[in-house]
Amino acid sequence: MILNEDQRALQETARRFSRERLLPHYQQREADGTLDRALLREMGEMGLIGMDFPEAYGGLGLDGVTIGVIAEEIAYGDFNVSAVPVGASLMGAIILRHASEAVRETWIPRMIRGEVVVGICVTEPRGGSDAANLQLRARRDGDHYVLNGEKTSISFAAEGDAFLVFARTGQPDEGARGVTALFVPGDAPGLRRTRFDDVGSHIVGRGSVFFDDVRVPIENRLGDEGRGFSQVMQGFDYSRALIALQCVGAAQASLDEAWAYTREREAFGRPIAQFQGVSFPLAEGDSMIAAIRQLSLHALALRDAGLPHTAEAAMVKWMGPKTAFDVIHQCLLTMGHYGWTKETPHQQRLRDVMGLEIGDGTAGVMKLIIARERVGRCAVQYL
Secondary structure (H helix, E strand, C coil): CCCCHHHHHHHHHHHHHHHHHHHHHHHHHHHHCCCCHHHHHHHHHCCCCCCCCCHHHCCCCCCHHHHHHHHHHHHHHCCCCCHHHHHHHHHHHHHHHHCCHHHHHHHHHHHHCCCCCEEEECCECCECCCCCCCCCEEEEECCEEEEEEEEEEECCCCCCCEEEEEEECCCHHHHHHHEEEEEEECCCCCEEECCCCCCCCHHHCCEEEEEEEEEEEHHHEECCCCEHHHHHHHHHHHHHHHHHHHHHHHHHHHHHHHHHHHHHCEECCEEHHHCHHHHHHHHHHHHHHHHHHHHHHHHHHHHHCCCCCHHHHHHHHHHHHHHHHHHHHHHHHHCHHHHCCCCCCHHHHHHHHHHHHCCCCCHHHHHHHHHHHHHCCCCCCCC
C-alpha cells in the first residue's frame, strides 16, 4: 500500500519519536514494570494517541490505515508502550459510537492527551473465548446498575483509570443478547484490582478486576441494555489489525538489528551476511513480515471504506503474533551467543509478542472466524 504525503509525514514523526525516545529505554521500562505516565503525556502532546478521534474532542479525525502505520512505528521502539494508543483506538471507537455525551466529553479528551488509560473487561475466570457466556452480573437498582463478580486477564487492570465492563443483565440462557456494556471509573467504591507476574509486557499491568457491589449510574451504560456483546465484537475487527501491526513493528526492529549484525560480524574472513544459511532465514522473515503488514493495512483500508473486513482482521491477528515470534527467534539465533544475552532486546520482544498469541483472540478462534466468514455458521455452529 502506498501512503500519501500526509501519512508519510506522520509516519516520520512517529518513527523519529519511536527510535529516539522509546527504543533506547525499551528494556529498562519493562524492568521498571509500570507505565511511564510522563511519557504517555508526551505522546499525547505530540498527537500520537487518538489520532482517529474527531477534532471536536482533540483528535485529528484520521483514517484507520494511518493509525495502523503509527501503531507499527511506536511498536518498533517499544511494543508495550504501543498498547496504549492501540487500546485507546479500540476503546474510543466503542465509546464514541455508544456512550453518552457526558462520558465522551469527560474521558475522550483525557485519553487523547495521554492523561488516562482505559481498559476493557471481557474475559472471566471460566474462559475468555466464549465471550457471549459472561457470568459477571449487573443488577438494576433504580437509576444505577450494581456489579458483582470478577474479570480476569485484563490489560491495564493494575494501571487503568477506567474500565469498559461487559456484564450480564439478562438471563444466562440469553447468551449474547443478555450482555450490557458499562463505563466504570477505576476509583469506584468496591472495585479492586491485582497485577499478574507475566512472562512479558509487565508495564501493561495485566491482572484481575473485582467488583463488590460497585454502583454504576445508568447514564454510564453504552447503548441499549443487552447490546454490549455486538458492540465489542465490532470493535475487535479494528483492534485485531492494529495488534498485527504492533507485532510487525517489533519483528521489524529485530530484523533491522539482525541484518546490521550480519554486515558487521565476520566468520572465515568475511561478513556472515555472505553465507546463505545466515541471510536466507532473515530474507524469509522479512518477506513474511512485509506480507502481514500489507494484509493488515488492507484490512484497515476496507474498514475505512465501510466494507466487510472481519476475515482479513482475523487472518492477521493469528498470523501477526505467531510470525513475529518466529522471526524474532530467528534474529536471536542469528546473533548467536550474543543474542542469548539480555543485553539484546530480542528476548524481550519474544516474550512480549507471545502474549498476543493468547490475548484478544487465540489463533484457533481466529481460524474459526475465518471459516465462518467463508462458509457460514454451518462450519462453526458454536461461534
